[in-house]
Amino acid sequence: MVSAGIAPTVERNFLNANRGPIEDAAKYDGTYCAECSSGWLQVPQWFLLSLGEAFFSPTGVQFCYIESGRQFRAVSTSFWLLAVSLGSIWILILEPPFVASGISTSTKSWAYSGIGMFGFALYCVIAYFYVPRKNRASINEAARIAKEAEYSLAQY
Template sequence: YYLMNGAIFGGSDETKSYIQSAQFGIINTILIIILVPFLASVVYPFCTRRGWNFSPQRRMAAGFFFVVLSFAISAGLAPMIEDAFKSSGRDIDQADKYDGTYCKECYSAWLQFPQWFVLSLGEALFSPTGVQFTYIEAGRQFRAVSTSFWLLSSSLGSILIMILEPVFADAGMSSGTKGWAYSGIGLFGFFLYCLTSYYYVPRKLRPSISEAARLAKEAEFSLIKY
């Protein structure tokens, strides 16, 4: 965002108001507030009426994919945004001090909206469904524990970013290269999730303890009889 023109509501000089990165980022929260109830009240019921099996696992897979796609879009746009910023005569090493100030040669910050929308759609598909899924699929005694592990996974993701960012900075990576790196990491996680989800058996399809005991006795009796 530091490389872009934050005068998203017009303006032709630096005296005009501009939007800073922290202010523009609120669009993510607004989109999630809109998308979560829209998906729950419109999209999911529509899929059910059409007979489409949009199960929680598939919702999370779709959300995972959209999140990775948002990083890939950002990585693809980064080179031309950086080139436009450099053509303005500003020093890219000190880009953080501008934070959306007016720049005639720079691209408008509205160019970030598609990535924010795709990212917010992915979060709206993945996060609420994931919390609900871990709560329902866990046993009654383990629901709090399973929810804690869900939150722990989010923390581990933040820790991973804290580790990678200094490494990328020391390597002198551009924002586009970092975007592709995060996209690759996300794509690996996406395929890993799809693999584990494919072999996962939902709780409602698993035999209960009593049913499992009955099946075990029948198998034992059949073996003895044989």
């Protein structure tokens, strides 16, 4: 998340130092970056995003599948995929106001990084209070305990 905010800032500072400020996008003719290579700034971002997706998505789907009941597995997996798509919809909702306000790419990237950090903090809070399925008393467990209590009373 932090690299997504740092890369545009580094690129902007590099361009401002070498060719002057590039604040006015309407005057951009495509030649200001002829001798700089900003592609290498994107490689760490794409690597980290791909690595995060490769680690997080399969384990998230597995978690949804394992922690849900037998009849609810398909629905919980679809909720997982819905949550992923809602993240993309957030970008679609937030991008037009960012463009209309004229904020810089680095500021926008830091805003998205902040949103990601908020999501991470929310995830940490939810994970702290989460009780795994094997530790939860289920309805069947409660019924079993009630039957055992009834049986033990019937013996006397």
